[in-house]
Amino acid sequence: MTHSKRLGIIGAGKIGTAIARVAVAAGYDVAISGSGPADRIALTVNVLAPGARATVTEEVVRRADLLILTVPTHHFRKLPRDLFTGKIVVDAMNYWEPIDGDDPELAAAPYGSSPVVQEHFRSARVVKSLNQLGYHEFEENRRGPGSLDRVAVAAAGDDPEAVARVLQLIEHLGFDAIDAGDLDAGIALGPDGAAFGVAYNADQLTGLLWPENSSNAERSDERTDRGATVRTRLDRADLKKLASGAAP
């Protein structure tokens, strides 16, 4: 697998700029876009995420294979369905009825918002992640590999390579990366989910996400419930190797 350190962020709000800031600190080449022209967010990006490049969405998508989608949840359908063809898209959004208003499709979605996002962007490889923690917790909790108080962040997706890339990103950003399983399992990472809103360490988060075999979950890549196919993923040792020299 090639390791590109280019990252694209769609959405220049508080979450998008916080992720941009952390990614720049982790050595990523970051481009970020808002809903309009680049000059509308230039000052914001310059102050809140110095080192990231403020540009337009088309350019963000063109220059990176790994993209983070963090627009207001009720706005993602305004983006063209084929915008992310072939790209890995991290759905960092949460659906909150009190914030986003009533969205019948998302409210009724049995496995949270990410399968709905994947259905909209069919030609993209969607991974649910980076949505578990508030933006300031996300920033305050990043640590180098091996730190005793390192916080864990999970990723859920159907495409093994895409999930592996996101797990690698998580490690680079300063967190222990936990494979949460397929995209449907991403519901555990969102509002009302077992893993939402609290900064857990790797063992705690693994136990919450894989309760039936938490003892060996660190090396287990297999997942058979919820209809997911059995597959193999990078184990944590490989992730550590990939992350070495690059994490903060």
Add this chain to the structure above:
Amino acid sequence: MSNPSDDDTFSPTGHGFEFGLDSFGEHATDEKGRRETDAGAVRRIVDDAVLAESVGIDIFSMGEHYRSEHMDSAGHVILAVIAGRTERIRLGTSVTVLSTQDPVRLYAEFATLNAASSGRAQLVLGRASSVESFPLFGFDLADYETLFEEKLDLFTRLLRDQPVTWSGTSRAPLRDQFVYPAIAPDAIPTWIGVGGSPQSVVRAARYGLPLMLAIIGGHPSRFVPYVELYERALGQFGHPRLPIGMHSLGMIADTDEEAQAVHWPTYESVMRIRGGERGFPPPTRERYEMDVTEGALFVGSPETVAVKIAAAARDLHLSRFDLKYDATDAPVVAQRRSIELLGREVIPRVRELLAGRPISSAEARA
């Protein structure tokens, strides 16, 4: 509005650092633990504001919610009653949900409040964290950005430059329209309330309006980049430096232990409900104590709270601090004691601390 000196904190009104109390219209309990009635809550809030004036607090502000726990659905009416029972305290909103208000009606109400109170009306405009006004008044939350932008444009024109000719998508157009009572341009201080959206910070700067930071989680110093963004954006838009304020939750008692003992049960039950609606796990005492010592809760003795306010004021270049003092089912006596301590002990102490050497947040935590 005068230009700033090189002092870190300044006030456009020349009053120095200003202190406000915010009420979200929540019910208190009596000495037997009984919750007051809805009507009783409304009347008691007026009494709280009268007390606030008597202990030297500068501003009393009402929130805007449409929920069973909040009696501030028509806070402007409460402010008008307070105006009739007070003489000096300024009367405002902790946040007016502008997107679901009619700017013409809002102007008329605040120009009238300003007249009735002899120039004491002001307000904060924002989104607020509650959005129940959207379905209630027939607005689509998806239109939030357009609604806010258009209505802010119209409202600032009504404040600054009448007659107004205006057209947009959110209401009927106006042509050479005067709305009465007349006020002098910018006579009603209007702040923009921001909870962490960088676009909202830039918008406040673009309109040349002062910035009110709603800081209800995390260490206040995490807003330092937003302050820098605001100050640089003001410069870019050619505006002078403008005031920055902060709104946070808290309670003051004679000791830290007493303040937490009164505040924790009400905080716990409110956060259990409101956090639960957003999918967060219930709050824990451990996390609460972190928020008190390291985070955005201003709960404690007068000295504890004063040191914390002074540190935030230095970090964030503040000239205004508003304490949201009411808390569902907190005893009336505890809330009134909190108001007294804010006015009589915290305010003088913060002014003393700010007059001296800057105290950084690191020192305040030590």
